[in-house]
Amino acid sequence: MKLNYKVCIAALAFVALTEGAFAQVKKKPAAAAPKPATAVPASKADLLPVDPNVITGKLPNGLTVYIRRNTEPKNRAELYLVCKAGSVLETDEQQGLAHFTEHMAFNGTRDFPKNQLVDFLQKSGVKFGADLNAYTSFDETVYQLPLPTDSVAVFEKGFSILANWAGYQSFDPKEIDDERGVVLEEARLRGKNAQERLSLQTLPVLLNNSRYAQRLPIGKEDIIKTFKPETIKSFYHDWYRPDLEAVIVVGDFDPRYVAKLIREYFSLLSNPANEKPRTVYNVPPTPGTAVKIATDKEFPYTVAQIIVKHPGTVVKTITDYMQDMRVELFNQMLNARLGELLQKPNPPFLYGQSSYGGFIGRQNAFSTIVVAKPGELQTAIKAAVAETERARIFGFTTTELERAKQNALLAIDNAYKERDKTKSVNFVNEYQKNFLTGEAIPGLEYEYNFYVNNIGKITLAEMNAMAGKFISDQNRVVLVEAPDKEKDKLPNEKTVLDWIAESGKNLTAYVDTRIDKPLMDKLPAPGKITSIQTDSAILTTTVTLSNGIKVILKPTEFKNDQILINGYSFGGTSLANDQDFPSADMAGNITASSGVGNFPQIQLDKVLAGKNASITPYISDVAQGISGNCSPRDFETAMQLVYLYFTQPRKDADIWQSNITQTKSVLANRSLDPTSVFQDTVSATMSNHNFREMVVTKEQLDGASLDKAYDFYKSRFADASGFTFVIVGNFTVNVIKPYLEAYLGSLPTTNSKETYKNLDIHPPAGQITKTVYKGIGDKSTVELVFDGSYEYNDANNMQMDALESILQIKLDERLREKEGEVYSPGVRASYKKIPEGRYTFTISFQCAPANVDKLVSATMEEINNIKQNGALPVDITKFAAQDARSTQVQLKENIFWAGYLGAAAQNQQDPDAILMHVSNLANVTVQSTKDAANKYLSGANFIKLILLPEKK
Structure with a gap:
């Protein structure tokens, strides 16, 4: 069952604050707090320097x-x-x-x-x-x-x-x-x-x-x-x-x-004679509060935004920079409080966030956004506004501020440690802002030293005054967006303003509860390393622990302050029976949100403040595992978290109920959105209507239970003997060996030798067309899917990648450049070995409904050209050049090696094969592309999925 409501809501909130508000505008960088319009020009002594590099x-x-x-x-x-x-x-x-x-x-x-x-x-x-x-x-x-x-x-x-x-x-x-x-x-x-x-x-x-x-x-x-x-x-x-x-x-x-x-x-470029002045436009302030309530037939959420606009500022001086640091701490503390509300059994909203930052038209803004549960807009608005009012009336606590400072210092420290490994594009973005807005570019070394020397000077009194500066009923805009069907239930403008005004009544001060204990009271009896193997070609070391766990280690210098940790064992939800699957499918996400041992998630976040260690358990359809990262200095903390997620997962009824409540709320209006309806049809068709791959239903949620989910999670992590871990990053093998023995070598084992079940979930055979009529916009979506059995190996994978890249080039040329009727066609080749060798080759695009048949025919014509003649040599050259360049970059990235080594282990491939990848690109030829197209795009199994507007 597929519905990650957290991702859905986070994406919706981002759209609401950026694309939804500004239509195709890149998100602006956060800016410092406002100064009075009559601010005195900065002295030279107060100006931030320019990075000498x-x-x-x-x-x-x-x-x-x-x-x-x-x-x-x-x-x-x-x-x-x-x-x-x-x-x-x-x-x-x-x-x-x-x-x-x-x-x-x-x-x-x-x-x-x-x-x-x-x-x-x-x-x-x-x-x-x-x-x-x-x-x-x-x-x-x-x-x-x-x-x-x-x-x-x-x-x-x-x-x-x-x-x-x-x-x-x-x-x-x-x-x-x-x-x-x-x-x-x-x-x-x-x-x-x-x-x-x-x-x-x-x-x-x-x-x-x-x-x-x-x-x-x-x-x-x-x-x-x-x-x-x-x-x-x-x-x-x-x-x-x-x-x-x-x-x-x-x-x-x-x-x-x-x-x-x-x-x-x-130098030969010249400016025109009689240049036009480059007018600087602004957004005039709005007296008082403007309220706009808007609805749409297809909008699936009820969203409220409260935006208090302020004069825009640009960080140019030391004074500006200090205020920018305060803003960062303020936003962090306020949103930590809002995040706690989401962990209640009946959270007041689906998503909530408040922050001060840059806004459009040379403005800053204090923006609050909430996504309400159906019929609960009042509850959502009042809950979010109450937290900003609580901060304004009572302020923050000393412990909250210290945690925020620790996290801010952690972020700047990590950046500083990576200063010689910073991607070039990061510097470009800074210089771009400097040119466009005048924002200072003092350089990372200066910023790091400034943080270290000055963050301690920020006082609680300064922080407690900030909410009062940001919150105002002047130059304020309140927006409410909702489905048409909710129109009769929506408040009028006066009622919305009354809710906001009432939100500050009868509040009490925030209490910062903390558990002042170490993550682990007692260390486990360590295991032992029983064997060590080295691979001199790709510079890896594989150790086997006494409990059967294998750990593939690749020390690198690609990043100075990064270690990636991933572990897996086969099984996953494929081992759950159909009746228990809804509970099992939620087990990983629920446990990952519930904390560990004696620490509920709220307390775990607090105890990890200032530490660069993040570990998340997961359960997929064929495996269970661990994914995470840390800095070298926090490697032991990361290992302790791994140990605790195996041995002391938490069973949190509040987190369970919160997830159930929010997921049901997201499902309530899902059928209003044409894209969601279409994707639900795609999922159903591609899985041959197997409910495990389809969107969860309210009835399935009602039948799920925390007990079943918790028991399934424990069963998946009860036997560590089948686990393989991949650890990549800046470490020395001998230094981390004791931690591997202490925290991985001590994990419980039963030597059950479990593996996944092949549940035979894949697209139906034959040629199928599914057309969905949904939506009022003049817009269609097309997905063309070829699929079938697949022999997974490096040679076939390369030919599939080449076919994907070359067909992408041809469809860009045909559908975009020649026909001019598609903006961005997409081609995606997907192949796997587990649980069985299968591939899907998907071509997708959006277009005018009247052009669907024409563009499908054009697509099939380009496919047939490759099937009959093979790819053009020039297109093969383009693929090989792009793939070689990207491979050269990937071989210097931790994230690539973490994924590659894990996949090689799972699929039982020779990991050294990557070293021959670039030279093997010569095996992609005109004939090989012709053979691949005829084999994988034969059309024997072909699914055509089309979204069209509703018939009038």
């Missing part, structure tokens, strides 16, 4: 430059072009053309006609969409180009590409006409749904009918369909100019060489 400057034409050498990942660089040109600068006739300009950058420039740019980069190992990408927001457009630096020709060409984007786009009329459909399909993909319709109701209120409310980046459909080339050229001429652009280059290179390339390629 970054080279900054301007060319004579005004182009801003950031250059930094960084060797992570090795032989790679990030090249970004950042333009202060977004949708707010559009005229009435240009609405949507800032975003359209971004698209046209990939459709022809002076030196790269038509799609030669994308073609060149794909041959160089750069994936379109995944690596090569761009975005357009209200105030900026940003182009990202990750490139290898071990190829001089490719690396230098990257600067030519950026310069072409910056000043030499072609805007060929035919290319413009071809791209209109793609942009419209992007609008369809992201919109034509309940969230878009609700946003159009709420945005004018939220943004006070400002320029931001009138200039959504996606623009207007009629303009996109009909604008003349001169109109978009005018936008490009006015705003793509050196004095509004920055080039950011971070990576493994010689900075002097890069500076030379930038001067060479960008």
Whole structure:
């Protein structure tokens, strides 16, 4: 049964605060608390310094430059072009053309006609969409180009590409006409749904009918369909100019060489005569409180947001930075309290969060969001507001503040320890904010020292004053979004405001209860290491413990402060009978949320404050196991948590009831959402209607029990003898051996030799078409699925990966570029050995309902071309280049090795085979792709799933 309500709600809340509110706007970074509008300019002594490791400057034409050498990942660089040109600068006739300009950058420039740019980069190992990408927001457009630096020709060409984007786009009329459909399909993909319709109701209120409310980046459909080339050229001429652009280059290179390339390629760019002033737009404040209640037929949740807007601030000074630290601590403490409410047996809401941070239109905002259970909006609003009021009236406690400081120091300490292993893109993001907003870039070393030296100076009195500064009934917006069917039950504006006002009554101070004990009162009798084997090829050591546990160890230096821990044993829910399956299916998640030993989850979180150790048990369909990570200094804590999840899992009735209550609430309106209805049909069809793979029902929840779940969990972890652990990261084998013996070697064993059962759950054979008619938007979804038996081995896996990549290239070219009627087709090959060898090959896209049949036919035509002729050699070259590049990067990442070594052990594969992967790419040929297409895309087992709007 598949329904993770926590993921559903978290995703919904993110959409509500970002996409739902701002329509295609990237989330803004958190900013510091507001200053009075009459703040005195900062003195030079108060200004934060500039990181000495970054080279900054301007060319004579005004182009801003950031250059930094960084060797992570090795032989790679990030090249970004950042333009202060977004949708707010559009005229009435240009609405949507800032975003359209971004698209046209990939459709022809002076030196790269038509799609030669994308073609060149794909041959160089750069994936379109995944690596090569761009975005357009209200105030900026940003182009990202990750490139290898071990190829001089490719690396230098990257600067030519950026310069072409910056000043030499072609805007060929035919290319413009071809791209209109793609942009419209992007609008369809992201919109034509309940969230878009609700946003159009709420945005004018939220943004006070400002320029931001009138200039959504996606623009207007009629303009996109009909604008003349001169109109978009005018936008490009006015705003793509050196004095509004920055080039950011971070990576493994010689900075002097890069500076030379930038001067060479960008110095000839010029600003237009009679420049238009770059107007800075703001959102005017709203007197008092504005309330907007909006409903939609297909919206499955009832959501309330309370947004108190403040003047925006940018962290430039020491004073700003201190306040930014206070904001971080405030948000952490307040949300810890809200999180505790979710662990009550009958939680007051499905999701709740409050925080102060950056907002749209050069504002900050204190935002509270709650997702209510059906019919319980009042309870949700009052509960969330009560916590902010409790903080305002009574403040926080000393122990809460100390925990928050510990966690903040832990985060900055981890970043500092990884300072020489920081990904280049992280630096790019900092420099981008510096260019766009002026936010300081003092560098990690300065920030670390500042934290260590100053966080202790933050007082409880300062923290207790913050809620009063953030909370106000002025410049406040209250939004309520709900299903149409709830319209008659929704409050009016006055009632909503009354609920908010009443939330602060009859409150008592928060009591910070803690269990002041160590995780383990008594250490277990340790086991012994009985054998050690080493693999000199991939530098792993495999130890066997006296209780039968195997531990595969791979010490690395890829990260300084990271150790990944994963363990598994076969069995899982496949061993549960049908009657007990609903309980067994929840056992892993419930136990992972219930704490361990004497520590309920709330107390466990508190005792782990300041420790970098996270361990989570799980139970899948074929296995049970442990997943987690820690820093080297907290490895023993992580091992203790592993031991406790085996030997002392907690049986928490409150957590059980909370999960049941929230899951039922999510199910209540699930049928309103077309996407959910369609995915439920997909799940049912692909599992041949086996209830274990379908969404849980209310009746199944009613029949589940905590006792059964707890007993099933204990049975799955009662015998550790079949477990294999993989530990990857910064450790020395001899140093961690005693901990392995103490905490893994002492785990209980029964030598049951259990394994999974093959329940024969897979798609039905033959050719099947399922059409779902749901939704009022002019939007369809198509999934085409090929499946069958599969011989799992490295050779077949490579051919399947190649077929996936090559077909992705062909469908991008056909459905997006040629037909212009799909924004982002998706191709996904999935294959497995356990519980039996099976594969699925899925092609998916969204489009206009009228184009479904045409696009399905076009897709099948591209498949048949490969079946008849094999892949084009150029497409094989692109796949091999991209796969080789990604493999080179992955081989330097802990997370790759953790997953790879675990999979190799489970599937009984030779782990050394990865060392031959790049050379084996030569085995992908025209003939091999033809054979693979005929074998795996024969159509003998073919399922066509289509979502269409409701019939009128």
